[in-house]
Amino acid sequence: MTKAVEKQKARREARLKELLAEGKKDDGLVFDELGVDNLFVDEAHYFKNLETPTKMERVAGIQTGGSERAFDLFMKGRYLHENHPGHGLVFATGTPISNTMVEMYTMQRFLDPEGLSRRGIEHFDAWAATFGEVVDVMEISPDGASLRPRSRFARFINLPELQQMFRAFSDVQTAERLDLPRPQLAGGKAEIVACPMSDEQRGIQQHLVARYERIRSQKVDPREDNALAITTDGRKLALEARLIASRAPDFPASKVNAAVANIESIWRASAHNRGTQLVFCDMGVHPTPWGYSAYGDLVAKLAACGVPREQMAAVGDADAKTQVLFGKVRNGSVRVLIGSTQKMGTGANVQRRLVALHHLDAPWKPAEVEQREVRILRQGNLNEEVQIFRYVTEGSFDAYMWQALETKARFIAQVVTGESGTRRAEDVGGQESSYAEVKAIASGDPAVLTLAEADAELQRLSTLRKHHADEQLLARRNLRDLPEAVARHAKRLADLTADLATLARHADDPVTVDGRECRRDEVQAVLGRRLDSTPELVPRTRRFPLGVYRGLQFGFVVHPESGPEVYLEGAAVRHTSLSRDSHGPRAVMNAVERLASGTDGQRASAQSELALAEGQRRDYQDRLGRPFRHNAYFAELAGLRDLLKVALAGTPPDPNAEPLPSAGELAERVQALKDSQSLDATPPPSRGVRTSTGERPVTARIRGRGVVVPGGTEDEAEARVEPVASGGTTEPTPMAVVLAGTVTSPPLPVPLPAMLEVRDRGRLKQKRLF
Secondary structure, eight states, X not given: OHHHHHHHHHHHHHHHHHHHTGGGSOSXXXXXXXXXXXXXXXXXXXXXXXXXXXXXXXXXXXXXXXXXXXXXXXXXHHHHHHHSTTOSEEEEESOSOSSOTHHHXXXXXXXXXXXXXXXXXXXXXXXXXXXXXXXXXXXXXXXXXXXXXXEEEEEEOOHHXXXXXXXXXXXXXXXXXXXXXOOEEGGGSOXXXXXXXXXXXXXXXXXXHHHHHHHHHSOOOTTTOOHHHHHHHHHHHHHOGGGTOTTOOOOTTSHHHHHHHHHHHHHHHTGGGTOEEEEEOSSSOSOOTTSOOHHHHHHHHHHHTTOOGGGEEEGGGTGGGHHHHHHHHHHTSSOEEEEOHHHHSSSOOOGGGEEEEEESSOOSSHHHHHHHHTTTSSTTOOOSEEEEEEEEETTSHHHHHHHHHHHHHHHHHHHHHTOOOOSOEEOGGGOOXXXXXXXXXXXXXXXXXXXXXXXXXXXXXXXXXXXXXXXXXXXXXXXXXXXXXXXXXXXXXXXXXXXXXXXXXXXXXXXXXXXXXXXXXXXXXXXXXXXXXXXXXXXXXXXXXXXXXXXXXXXXXXXXXXXXXXXXXXXXXXXXXXBTTXXXXXXXXXXXXXXXXXXXXXXXXXXXXXXXXXXXXXXXXXXXXXXXXXXXXXXHHHHHHHHHHHHHHTOOOOTTSOOOOOHHHHXXXXXXXXXXXXXXXXXXXXXXXXXXXXXXXXXXXXXXXOOOOOOOOHHHHHHTSOOOOTTOOOOOOOEEEEEESSOOOOOOOOOSSOSEEEEETTEEEEEOOO
């Protein structure tokens, strides 16, 4: 044991020396001599690859390696925090979580190390035991002939508490909340351009299936062929068959030809204002050994359609003159710009004349989709309406990848904005396809897409169930408090009714000051002498009775820190404020008369409040105990989804168990069940309304704003849930996240259930964190 610890210590020291990269640094001034007291880091997601020391080195799904760039910023951030606690580092990014929830821990290490330390989870293993779950799954071994156990960090628990910690140091601003002037997306969503497969593509697709079968059934050296290589070939095939086969013909209905037709049409239609277009394509950038390039093919075909070559450009050809090229796009001299996500996804501020954006292929991460589309959907675009096209080859990897990307993006957005209502969820970065799933996609099996749709539907149902549970909790709490509120409103109404009667009976009585009845013309003089005897400064609030007005006592209240008040007291007491500079006898009598004349209005308000409280009590009594109306649907869909996942995984069946239906039969049953239910698509949450009870964001605490926590019925809660349409094309909400470093925040509230679920190496225990 001691030898193992010493070896790990030596490896750690060597790794830290590598990350410091002393040989790559200048010999001049060092950082602490520059006088820097704060760093504002834009595009902060470039620094998320931070070294994560952990004993869970053999667990898949955990990024243990790191980059020198991220470690360098981490060291600078800790130095600045030591010198300027809470003010050393500010991050700005549109994608704080790009592919896995583990990146939340990285952001906390950068910006809230004290929060992690205060809760005893500064080490990743402790954080993972609190918010994650290591799942042992059976995966196909590299030889493809057997199954082997594999530990994978694939599930998150205690999500509400994790969201609260994240919101303690972050301020999330979505496009809807900011309401900045930006173009509208035509049709409200991206347009899917479905392209059929050619005969050559189908033949190559079957060859990919045969390669998968060979990997599974024979011992194939991973250096010769492996699942990643086949998946990459499948993505290339979905773009253009000529990227795989040198002799494949030019298919007229391919994605490249469909894009050429759309680009040429929009180029002509937007000629009057020199409208520009972006084309994103991560594959086919460089020519194949036989000379085919998707970029070159696209440019050549556009030129043949009449688009001048000087109006087309590829970002990769600009090299160091990228900003000059972007300037040409902004002024409209270059109207078609082609590039990859890496080259054009960030820093390309070319939105001024953009009218259309084209996705020729699907990237790997949802963050990359958002970085692409925010190029056109942003402030500064002169066009009121723009278009986004997604080109999909039917029966290929495209459909599955876009479905998975949208599911990931929606979940990430809900977690970051605090709108996720679930306590447990699969990690979005752990949605890798098994061998059988990829084979099913390559074969055009629709059951895989049905599985993705079922997962999205279950996610929505989980959110609705969480809102229903919140509604039941709200009903119980209000039914406990409302009887007291009803009694209070009833007493207030009775007291104001009695005071109205008193005012009516004594309408003609003279005003009494200090026990002396005064004529109308002498009230102010007598009251002035009484007020002169009242102290202006008091150490604590004091009440000074002055007299009787129409049968009700009135007086003066002096506060040590604020202006004085006048009160009118009978069965009920009413107050009104006076300014510090104007509180003489005339102001006091005017205030008393206002209070008396306003008694009838206050009685009407009390009557309305009483009626409202009684109505709420009846409403909550009716709601209490009402079951979640989608329980049966949720249970049945979850069961079918699990069976479908088992059928697609291709695991050997238990000989003692009943035979399972085929994947196709299960997919049909899932689809029939979904079609029989009516979960209406509803609008997303309105701007400014938060659906979580997390900590207040940074800017809200600075401005002193409160966080609105909506109540409402189950139907109203359902109306606040972002729709997940079957086969959805709903766009993920663009967001801007500002993360302020090392914020000193109040202790977290304990949401129900108060006892957090904690897993540690297979043993379940309970631990109170907050």
